[in-house]
Amino acid sequence: MNALRLIYHYLRIGVMNELQYQINFWLQLLQSSVALAVGLVGLSLVFQHTSDLAGWSRAELLAVMGVHILIGGVVAALIQPNMLRLMEDVKDGTLDFALLKPVEAQLLVSVREIRLWRLVDLVIGVVLLVVALLQLGGRLSPQALLIFGVALLCGVIMIYSFWLMLTCVAFWIVRVDEILNLFEGLYAAGRWPVGIYPGWLRAILTFLVPVAFAITVPAEALTGRLEVTTLALALALAGGLFTLARIVWRIGLRHYAGASA
Amino acid sequence: MSASAIQVTDLRKVYTVPEREAGLQAALRSLIRPRVREVQAVAGVSFQIAPGEIVGFLGPNGAGKTTTLKMLAGLLHPTSGEARVLGYVPHRRERAFLSQMTLVMGNRNQLQWDLPAADSFELQRAIYRIPPAEFRATRDAFIELMEVGSLISKPVRNLSLGERMKMEIIGALLHRPGLLFLDEPTIGLDVTMQRRIRNFIASYNQRYGATVMLTSHYMADVEALCRRVIVIHHGRVLYDGPLSGLVDRFATYRQISLSLSEPADLSAYGEVVANAGTRVTLRVPKAEISLLSARLLAEQSIADLTIEEPPIDDVIERVFATE
Known part of the structure; x- marks a missing residue:
């Protein structure tokens, strides 16, 4: 309960901060619209030449794109800003303040920042998913919706854990800005179902950077092609990555020495 | 709880720092075989501080003051030796310990930059789970004592350095900690501001019986607040006793x-x-x-x-x- 209260209070502060820069909302809207348009054009270009891509129809791929944008929005609004702040704090030694608070430090460093306007992508993602579902013509059973929700949550947990581990590298190597670009590049690959990629890349996207599980699996749930074993694997991977990230974080903290002596 | 608020026995901290000569070649070489050197920041320090005492912690830059404070606050693991603070082992960072202490660093800022200080105070209330009535009473008392009433709703970025420091200290003390680590709390401030902050610390100490460990480069701070000083140099205690004795001795x-x-x-x-x-x-x-x-x-x-x-x-x- 206290965790929720803490999240609420930081969210409140974050929103108040963001409301001061309302121009960013319009900029974000523009940026997201352009990205969406580019994505849609790409999709229609592909389907001028074929009617299915590795077994995925056009509407199904729209769903993949929806999940990609949705999770991308969550990453950009909540995960990435917190991890960037953590990196800065490790570099400048200001992590001290977070560590002095009588609350769980990992929770604290994960909820301090929010880029409110990036949540525009969350809305766009949901709209895309609704459109995709309508095109597929199927009605979504509450059960399928639940499974989709679970898969989505697993995906977010996996990406959060992955990010946290990447960020923890900052405890040893103080400058890690380059790592960000690495993630962005690989995340872009998640726009398409991982099944279309060659085996080696699929392996990377599945287990090294869990884009496959984070994006393709929820999309599979939505389009009724998810197998129980895949869902179980996603749950296990989410749990495993989260635990691993927590261990890495603990070790990193022990290594943290602050910037000034 | 033990009789002393802080008990330190033969505390040491050794840093391993990378060593590298200037120039590109040396930089490349260090990629392959990094050379490290051990630096003793704190080399066996022992002292005790009684509850309610205000102790000045003096030493030149790099003497090991901040490292010692950070070890006592639980931010750094000591390499060896023992520290007991309020009866706790600091680096275990137990919640009960963290709720009873605070660390103010004069050159660091933890208030929300774009928001009024009042919002940061709210956040502190949530973090430390301060009961609302107690929170309001403490906050209003501090605001009056620091004379910052009209500034409370101004964004922090629009405050002067001194005003910001006052807010910083108020925020850091809202949970009424019994132990204060103040690292250069008056750095860069003008004389009037320094005096106001000094008075605040003194009255906080009196009102709540709090233990204070203070570092400052301004001897006026130390003379006004501390009857006892601990002087540290090259990581060792050089002097521990009354301020007046320092002059006699040295x-x-x-x-x-x-x-x-x-x-x-x-x-x-x-x-x-x-x-x-x-x-x-x-x-x-x-x-x-x-x-x-x-x-x-x-x-x-x-x-x-x-x-x-x-x-x-x-x-x-x-x-x-x-x-």
């Missing part, structure tokens, strides 16, 4: 201030520290003070002569310079 000289009837060259008697025509200040060894004053009075035409202890920052400066 000042090997006294100052003689003279008013002359007419200007004269007095450099034969001692080191001339200040010379403004007929007003001269001499620095002379403690042992020769009576002999020299007698000679001065006999040989010069003197309107007034006073013997003074040297200013305390002077003493400290000399201690650090000679070690």
